[in-house]
Amino acid sequence: MNNFSFYNPTKIIFGKGEIAKLDTLIPKTAKILLIYGSGSIKKNGVYQQVIAALGKRKVTEFAGIEPNPFYETCLDAVKVIKQKKIDFLLPVGGGSVIDATKFIAAANFYEGKDCWEIMSKQSEIKEALPFGSVLTLPATGSEMNKGAVITKSDTKEKLAFHSDKVFPIFSILDPETTYSLPKRQVTNGIIDTFVHVMEQYCAYSVRNQISDRFAESILQTLVEEGSKVIKNPTDYDIKANLMWAATMALNGLIACGQPEDWATHMIGHELTAFYDLDHGVTLSIVLPGLLRVMKKDKLDKLAQMATRVFGINEGSRGERADKAILAIERFFRTVGAPTHLSDVNLDASCIEPIVERMEKRGWKLGEKGNITPAKVREILQNRL
Amino acid sequence: MNNFSFYNPTKIIFGKGEIAKLDTLIPKTAKILLIYGSGSIKKNGVYQQVIAALGKRKVTEFAGIEPNPFYETCLDAVKVIKQKKIDFLLPVGGGSVIDATKFIAAANFYEGKDCWEIMSKQSEIKEALPFGSVLTLPATGSEMNKGAVITKSDTKEKLAFHSDKVFPIFSILDPETTYSLPKRQVTNGIIDTFVHVMEQYCAYSVRNQISDRFAESILQTLVEEGSKVIKNPTDYDIKANLMWAATMALNGLIACGQPEDWATHMIGHELTAFYDLDHGVTLSIVLPGLLRVMKKDKLDKLAQMATRVFGINEGSRGERADKAILAIERFFRTVGAPTHLSDVNLDASCIEPIVERMEKRGWKLGEKGNITPAKVREILQNRL
Numbered sequence: 101m102n103n104f105s106f107y108n109p110t111k112i113i114f115g116k117g118e119i120a121k122l123d124t125l126i127p128k129t130a131k132i133l134l135i136y137g138s139g140s141i142k143k144n145g146v147y148q149q150v151i152a153a154l155g156k157r158k159v160t161e162f163a164g165i166e167p168n169p170f171y172e173t174c175l176d177a178v179k180v181i182k183q184k185k186i187d188f189l190l191p192v193g194g195g196s197v198i199d200a201t202k203f204i205a206a207a208n209f210y211e212g213k214d215c216w217e218i219m220s221k222q223s224e225i226k227e228a229l230p231f232g233s234v235l236t237l238p239a240t241g242s243e244m245n246k247g248a249v250i251t252k253s254d255t256k257e258k259l260a261f262h263s264d265k266v267f268p269i270f271s272i273l274d275p276e277t278t279y280s281l282p283k284r285q286v287t288n289g290i291i292d293t294f295v296h297v298m299e300q301y302c303a304y305s306v307r308n309q310i311s312d313r314f315a316e317s318i319l320q321t322l323v324e325e326g327s328k329v330i331k332n333p334t335d336y337d338i339k340a341n342l343m344w345a346a347t348m349a350l351n352g353l354i355a356c357g358q359p360e361d362w363a364t365h366m367i368g369h370e371l372t373a374f375y376d377l378d379h380g381v382t383l384s385i386v387l388p389g390l391l392r393v394m395k396k397d398k399l400d401k402l403a404q405m406a407t408r409v410f411g412i413n414e415g416s417r418g419e420r421a422d423k424a425i426l427a428i429e430r431f432f433r434t435v436g437a438p439t440h441l442s443d444v445n446l447d448a449s450c451i452e453p454i455v456e457r458m459e460k461r462g463w464k465l466g467e468k469g470n471i472t473p474a475k476v477r478e479i480l481q482n483r484l
Numbered sequence: 485m486n487n488f489s490f491y492n493p494t495k496i497i498f499g500k501g502e503i504a505k506l507d508t509l510i511p512k513t514a515k516i517l518l519i520y521g522s523g524s525i526k527k528n529g530v531y532q533q534v535i536a537a538l539g540k541r542k543v544t545e546f547a548g549i550e551p552n553p554f555y556e557t558c559l560d561a562v563k564v565i566k567q568k569k570i571d572f573l574l575p576v577g578g579g580s581v582i583d584a585t586k587f588i589a590a591a592n593f594y595e596g597k598d599c600w601e602i603m604s605k606q607s608e609i610k611e612a613l614p615f616g617s618v619l620t621l622p623a624t625g626s627e628m629n630k631g632a633v634i635t636k637s638d639t640k641e642k643l644a645f646h647s648d649k650v651f652p653i654f655s656i657l658d659p660e661t662t663y664s665l666p667k668r669q670v671t672n673g674i675i676d677t678f679v680h681v682m683e684q685y686c687a688y689s690v691r692n693q694i695s696d697r698f699a700e701s702i703l704q705t706l707v708e709e710g711s712k713v714i715k716n717p718t719d720y721d722i723k724a725n726l727m728w729a730a731t732m733a734l735n736g737l738i739a740c741g742q743p744e745d746w747a748t749h750m751i752g753h754e755l756t757a758f759y760d761l762d763h764g765v766t767l768s769i770v771l772p773g774l775l776r777v778m779k780k781d782k783l784d785k786l787a788q789m790a791t792r793v794f795g796i797n798e799g800s801r802g803e804r805a806d807k808a809i810l811a812i813e814r815f816f817r818t819v820g821a822p823t824h825l826s827d828v829n830l831d832a833s834c835i836e837p838i839v840e841r842m843e844k845r846g847w848k849l850g851e852k853g854n855i856t857p858a859k860v861r862e863i864l865q866n867r868l
């Protein structure tokens with residue numbers, strides 16, 4: 101097992117009816133910026149629950165955070181914060197709304213020339229506005245981690261930053277708020293969660309029993325509940341299991357002591373930045389290709405996963421690894437996710453701009469740093 | 485799944501050589517009380533590593549914390565803190581040393597008449613001294629939770645308290661510090677961890693996939709690594725897996741959304757208080773009896789555990805439950821733990837004092853509050 105450190109101070113409040121607890125979680129005197137997306141929270145009643153719980157607190161609203169949140173939109177929010185002397189942020193929505201809030205919280209105090217440096221130069225965050233979240237779309241894990249991904253619309257760059265200063269103080273997770281999610285978002289959430297786990301699990305083995313088995317626990321839960329959820333969108337326990345799975349998939353826990361990959365995400369981010377695909381869609385397309393091209397490096401884990409997650413006991417390690425990749429693709433299709441570039445109307449011409457950018461950045465991805473731009477080409481060619 | 489909240493701000497630093505990081509974790513100006521037990525840390529080199537890492541900081545030592553830490557000893561430590569104007573506590577040892585530190589940290593500011601009220605009246609803790617720990621004996625999970633168990637020597641009472649104020653700020657877990665542990669302590673640690681998991685897992689099912697599978701992950705790890713550790717006491721990965729398993733077993737994580745039992749611990753505490761048995765020893769004796777007597781209430785979970793943890797796929801639910809209990813007893817004996825009162829030279833006469841005390845306190849234990857004193861008698865009679 102590798103050495104590691106683990107720290108996660110976010111308080112989770114989980115379950116039906118828990119949005120009412122906002123009243124006990126936010127200071128009575130807080131000047132709140134309520135941050136959300138396209139306004140679906142007004143249709144499903146979440147907005148109304150939040151406003152009721154906040155009572156007489158001063159609330160300013162900032163709507164319109166995009167699904168892949170734009171840097172430029174975040175800067176507008178910072179202006180509102182300064183104007184209205186906001187001292188507490190309350191994102192209500194999915195990972196994009198929470199990610200945007202993290203950037204807004206940090207950008208508000210950023211002293212450098214250009215806030216984009218938080219991503220481009222990974223500048224240190226010295227201070228951030230406090231915030232707590234109400235999650236309505238389980239997928240990114242942003243509700244219980246310190247990372248965020250922001251997109252610059254003019255240069256089509258999608259980059260991440262991390263800081264202990266942007267852990268949510270609390271996050272409220274009520275599975276009932278996810279009943280009204282469109283099928284596409286449910287699918288994206290399942291894929292995102294699945295691939296988060298794979299990035300932290302499917303490298304080489306370091307005899308790390310707890311993190312391996314915790315990861316497998318999440319994968320098994322996704323496979324079992326993911327297959328049922330489309331037909332049972334208002335089954336509380338199915339929704340609760342998927343919601344908690346998504347949080348556990350990216351709160352630092354299953355990374356403890358493990359080598360990590362993250363190449364599928366890095367390639368996926370470029371697909372989103374260039375071709376405006378949903379994040380989840382890019383992942384379900386890229387992952388099977390990456391696993392095939394990098395199979396030799398991931399053989400032990402793929403074979404272990406075949407047995408423990410998919411119940412495949414027959415065959416050599418190599419054969420079980422192949423079967424695991426097929427089982428993953430089959431699962432992705434079961435939940436309605438695309439697995440090839442042609443499924444989203446992209447052809448071979450989409451590949452070179454991505455490879456070129458990676459060459460320019462000098463990126464070598466993966467747990468061993470051996471996923472070169474040439475390998476990325478191979479991976480994407482596998483997905484035509 | 486039940487509603488729940490989860491909060492755990494302790495920072496974990498895990499791995500070989502990590503004790504040196506104390507220097508970055510404790511303020512340079514801290515006046516430290518170094519708290520430990522019988523002095524084994526001086527024989528295995530841990531003490532020397534700690535002192536080297538602390539450098540020029542002011543350190544006062546307080547040795548002699550008992551395996552089941554005494555209230556009276558803790559009060560002596562509080563006197564030293566006041567005398568020496570200590571502002572940071574550093575327990576180095578196992579769960580008893582960390583438990584004692586939690587009580588000392590809280591008792592130092594307690595304003596009531598008698599600090600024992602922290603346990604007996606569950607008085608609110610308003611303030612506690614900050615502390616970080618160096619763990620050398622994986623078992624209790626105290627290094628990453630907010631609970632402690634303290635014993636009053638004159639009245640033979642062993643009681644617990646919990647407070648957000650007594651989370652360790654950090655805990656350093658170096659598996660190499662556990663190489664020199666005597667076999668008895670390794671066994672006790674495995675049993676304690678196993679039973680912690682069972683208390684949070686083996687009640688009735690609430691369709692809680694993540695917590696169920698995380699619990700099973702820990703049980704599987706204990707069964708696999710526990711069987712190997714006695715013959716391989718200096719295998720780093722075995723020791724690392726057991727150490728991380730113990731922390732994960734009682735840091736709040738696997739309790740999320742679950743009904744909890746804790747009757748085995750409550751009965752075990754009385755066996756320790758009256759007959760001075762090791763905590764782990766009381767648990768390996770009591771658990772199989774409790775599972776037999778309460779089998780009907782725990783049928784689903786026992787059958788599920790039979791399949792998922794012990795690979796028992798044959799038979800009805802009832803038969804698999806019986807086989808799971810037998811497999812647990814067999815595992816306990818494999819790691820050298822006693823499973824009957826006669827193994828520790830106790831006979832039927834040990835039972836009534838415990839039943840009487842529970843009657844006096846009006847305790848009804850277990851996840852359904854149906855483990856009456858009469859059931860406790862039945863459980864202990866099963867273990868003669």
